[in-house]
Amino acid sequence: MSTSSTASMQEFKNRVALKFQLYNSLFTALPFHRIEKTGVLLSLFLLDCEEGYNKNYSPLEIINKFLEQNTTYEEEERIDLLFRFVQYAERQVTLFDALEDAAFAKVNDLNGPGTVKQLCAQISQMQKEDSFIKKLNDFSVRIVLTAHPTQFYPGEVLGIINDLSQALENEDTEIVNIYLQQLGKTPFLKKKKPTPYDEAVSLLWFLENVFYDAVGNIMSSFKSEFEESAQIKHHLVRMGFWPGADRDGNPFVTTDITLKVAETLRAGILRSYYKNTRWLKRRLTFKGVEELIALLETRLYNNLYVNTNEPITQNEIIDILKKIIALLEADHNSLFINSVYNLLYKAEAFGLYFASLDIRQDSSIHTKLFAQLVQLKILPANYTSFSEDKKIDALLHLTKTEINFQDNDLFNDTLKSVEAIKIIQQKNGIEGCNRYVISHCENALNVIEVYALFLLTGWKKQEITVDIVPLFETIDDLRDAASVMKKLYNNKIYRQHLKQRSNTQTIMLGFSDGTKDGGYLMANWSIYKAKEELTRVSKSYGIDVVFFDGRGGPPARGGGKTHKFYASMGHDISNKEIQLTVQGQTVSSNFGTINAAQFNIEQLIHAGIANDLFSSKENTLGRSEERLLKQLSEDSYISYSQLKNHPAFVDYLAEISPLRYYSETNIGSRPTKRGKNSGLTLNDLRAIPFVGSFSQLKQNITGYYGVGAALKKAADAGRFKSVEQLYKNSLFFRTLIDNCEMAMMKCFFPLTRYLADHPRYGKLWHMMYNEFRLTEAMLKKLTGNNTLMEDYPVEHSSIQMRERIVLPLVTIQQYALIKVREAKDQTPFKEKYEKLAMRCSFGIINAGRNSA
Numbered sequence: 001m002s003t004s005s006t007a008s009m010q011e012f013k014n015r016v017a018l019k020f021q022l023y024n025s026l027f028t029a030l031p032f033h034r035i036e037k038t039g040v041l042l043s044l045f046l047l048d049c050e051e052g053y054n055k056n057y058s059p060l061e062i063i064n065k066f067l068e069q070n071t072t073y074e075e076e077e078r079i080d081l082l083f084r085f086v087q088y089a090e091r092q093v094t095l096f097d098a099l100e101d102a103a104f105a106k107v108n109d110l111n112g113p114g115t116v117k118q119l120c121a122q123i124s125q126m127q128k129e130d131s132f133i134k135k136l137n138d139f140s141v142r143i144v145l146t147a148h149p150t151q152f153y154p155g156e157v158l159g160i161i162n163d164l165s166q167a168l169e170n171e172d173t174e175i176v177n178i179y180l181q182q183l184g185k186t187p188f189l190k191k192k193k194p195t196p197y198d199e200a201v202s203l204l205w206f207l208e209n210v211f212y213d214a215v216g217n218i219m220s221s222f223k224s225e226f227e228e229s230a231q232i233k234h235h236l237v238r239m240g241f242w243p244g245a246d247r248d249g250n251p252f253v254t255t256d257i258t259l260k261v262a263e264t265l266r267a268g269i270l271r272s273y274y275k276n277t278r279w280l281k282r283r284l285t286f287k288g289v290e291e292l293i294a295l296l297e298t299r300l301y302n303n304l305y306v307n308t309n310e311p312i313t314q315n316e317i318i319d320i321l322k323k324i325i326a327l328l329e330a331d332h333n334s335l336f337i338n339s340v341y342n343l344l345y346k347a348e349a350f351g352l353y354f355a356s357l358d359i360r361q362d363s364s365i366h367t368k369l370f371a372q373l374v375q376l377k378i379l380p381a382n383y384t385s386f387s388e389d390k391k392i393d394a395l396l397h398l399t400k401t402e403i404n405f406q407d408n409d410l411f412n413d414t415l416k417s418v419e420a421i422k423i424i425q426q427k428n429g430i431e432g433c434n435r436y437v438i439s440h441c442e443n444a445l446n447v448i449e450v451y452a453l454f455l456l457t458g459w460k461k462q463e464i465t466v467d468i469v470p471l472f473e474t475i476d477d478l479r480d481a482a483s484v485m486k487k488l489y490n491n492k493i494y495r496q497h498l499k500q501r502s503n504t505q506t507i508m509l510g511f512s513d514g515t516k517d518g519g520y521l522m523a524n525w526s527i528y529k530a531k532e533e534l535t536r537v538s539k540s541y542g543i544d545v546v547f548f549d550g551r552g553g554p555p556a557r558g559g560g561k562t563h564k565f566y567a568s569m570g571h572d573i574s575n576k577e578i579q580l581t582v583q584g585q586t587v588s589s590n591f592g593t594i595n596a597a598q599f600n601i602e603q604l605i606h607a608g609i610a611n612d613l614f615s616s617k618e619n620t621l622g623r624s625e626e627r628l629l630k631q632l633s634e635d636s637y638i639s640y641s642q643l644k645n646h647p648a649f650v651d652y653l654a655e656i657s658p659l660r661y662y663s664e665t666n667i668g669s670r671p672t673k674r675g676k677n678s679g680l681t682l683n684d685l686r687a688i689p690f691v692g693s694f695s696q697l698k699q700n701i702t703g704y705y706g707v708g709a710a711l712k713k714a715a716d717a718g719r720f721k722s723v724e725q726l727y728k729n730s731l732f733f734r735t736l737i738d739n740c741e742m743a744m745m746k747c748f749f750p751l752t753r754y755l756a757d758h759p760r761y762g763k764l765w766h767m768m769y770n771e772f773r774l775t776e777a778m779l780k781k782l783t784g785n786n787t788l789m790e791d792y793p794v795e796h797s798s799i800q801m802r803e804r805i806v807l808p809l810v811t812i813q814q815y816a817l818i819k820v821r822e823a824k825d826q827t828p829f830k831e832k833y834e835k836l837a838m839r840c841s842f843g844i845i846n847a848g849r850n851s852a
Helices: 003-029 035-054 060-071 075-107 116-125 130-135 157-167 174-187 196-225 225-233 255-283 287-304 314-331 337-350 365-376 387-395 408-430 445-458 475-489 491-500 513-517 520-540 563-569 584-591 596-615 624-645 649-656 658-665 687-696 707-714 720-727 730-747 749-753 762-783 793-823 830-848
Strands: 140-146 237-241 358-361 434-441 467-470 504-510 544-550 577-583
Touching: 003 075, 003 174, 003 793, 035 060, 035 075, 035 749, 035 793, 060 075, 060 408, 060 749, 060 793, 075 157, 075 174, 075 596, 075 793, 075 830, 116 130, 116 196, 116 596, 130 596, 140 157, 140 196, 140 596, 157 174, 157 196, 174 762, 196 255, 196 337, 196 584, 196 596, 196 658, 237 337, 255 287, 255 337, 255 358, 287 314, 314 337, 358 365, 358 408, 365 408, 365 434, 365 445, 387 445, 387 467, 387 762, 408 445, 434 445, 445 467, 445 475, 445 491, 467 475, 467 596, 475 491, 475 504, 475 513, 475 520, 491 793, 504 513, 504 520, 513 520, 513 544, 513 687, 520 624, 520 707, 520 730, 563 596, 563 730, 577 584, 577 596, 584 596, 624 707, 624 720, 624 762, 649 687, 658 687, 658 830, 687 830, 707 762, 720 730, 730 762, 730 793, 749 762
Parallel strands: 140 237, 140 577, 237 358, 358 434, 434 467, 467 504, 504 544, 544 577
Antiparallel strands: none
16 A cells, blocks of 8 residues: 555544544434434444344345344334434435545545646646647536436535534534534435426535635636646636436426526526625725726626626626736735636636536437428428438428427427527527537437527528537447448538537537446447547548547446546547536535535546646557457457346346336436336436446446456456456556446445345346356456455445445345335335335435445
């Protein structure tokens, strides 16, 4: 273990592990019914769980034995006790979250590897200042906040965790105790689903209270560390926003909601500027300067609260701040100039929109809409039988047409959403909403369909200030992506559109559905190869391609050690920008505090810039390495496909996991599956509940399945030395393995061992368990370590503690699901067991921090 790792581990032990034991005792004072007895019994129950699983007991046997030995309760009282265990344990999770947030600055080196300070030092040492400035002016990080339902904490609880972490950092035991009592009184379950607007308001809190300051601090750090950074001509960090604009599979998102969210974002950034300006006004009391800051304050106030007919502009704010800076430099010894620069950087980064809204819709909706235009005689009667090329030609000749679909609000709203983009751009600026993302894009026609929507709604071809972003998700679509883009680049009209968009094409790649479709290795390799090929094709046409990664929280959905993936891309993959989605639980866990947000954004900036300026052999795969990775991915895919195609696979997920109760958690406005079919199919099932359900089963198959089989096949073929060399030389492959280990650390197969002899699911369970054991053995052989995640001691310890906290919850959940299956509508308690199974989801997912 390195010196820095040892120091971080010691800080973790002192500030998290030991304090958790100390503050956990305060839970006995929480205002639950018979809380003291609950706390004592839960401690005993945890020990019984550990002992029971060591003896191969099932969750049913463990809980029945515990209740018989420690209570005299009847069934209703037993259920009540288990509910109290759930309440107690999920609040233990919040305490642990708050402790880790409070210790973040001590456990992590905020000036160490991957930070702005370290990057600037590296630049100066290697005398790459000119290359650095050039890169900064052609690079940015865009973090896109999405409303995907992975946040199991309601907003009130997130607020308490934020306040609790500050009290813990200040070691104010009295305040900590009060906040813990507040937690005891605060419900974790939302009584109704949030609306898309509710989701937007919830994420706006993070923009105002975290990202606003974090982005300003990062730009200020560049200025203080590297004087030449003043030459940066554009904003280095951008924010994107999907709540209220992402229509894919969410019938509750309408154009009215989109416009309302845009107005709310504008008000949010103006409110942040106003507060910032009010603070500056107390400092800038100098002649010539105080008049300017007072003017800015008045203009912001009027735009916020008086509804002036003279709307403020981004340029107006920037011009006033630059005048103030010039006066401070000339006449006032540059007093407080850094604070003014900080606000200037924010104004440049956030404009009047705070975060850019992305409109998103599934390609199938557009295709159906245009098929309907045949009925309205806007397209030829035989349009649907046209070839793809002929359809494209027909769509490109459409002009503005007044259309009203009778009895189809979805199609009408699709057209209105395109009209709304122009309204938002007029109020918030062009960057306020300038992208349309196409989910499940399969061909060039899908892109042209969206272009045609703009023509139909009155946009002139030369005035379409919107990027059309295809999203390739499945393994087949990723494989075909380059040929799709080549066809588009060869289309004269679309090529002219790209010329108007600075010859830049943004392409989104989906990790979540890719992993669900092809398994862990194949999905990641397919995306890597798609990026290589798309880079090559785009470059040959003189197009700058920008990749937008649809990432989730866990490794199975493109999460984990994200910055290492970007650092490992090499020179064959476009590195113009780093764009990624951040959603739900990952927002609060990775960007929940200013320190955490600044640190993690800096890691992404460092990864992108260092990869370009300092890229080495380990970042660019050689041909033999690519062939080896391709073979490993294909072997992994074969193994995963056998599991996925098992006839009992979908039923196993529906019956054994809490999948069916996802919609009852009320954590998101979007349904858990696409389409209206009553039956469950893997294609309709969204990646989030798919991955999240397996994480609650403690099986995490999409994070490891097929990896062990592929490595063993390589070993049997005498190629394991080559795999070891690949692991040593390739940062990309090492990162894949690191994230695989993280997923496996959160597995616990004794929980479901009772299924080993099940007549329908026994074989399926053994397939997953045997692959887990095989992967574990092969990874230890590959890394030379004795345990998983041995090279990351702090994360290893954190996961171990979290998994122990959650062990009673997963046991109770499986117990409840067994009771539901046994009941078959023959017991008055079935509904209570269903609710119990659902309630466990909150603590289980929250404890994982990136489990969904």
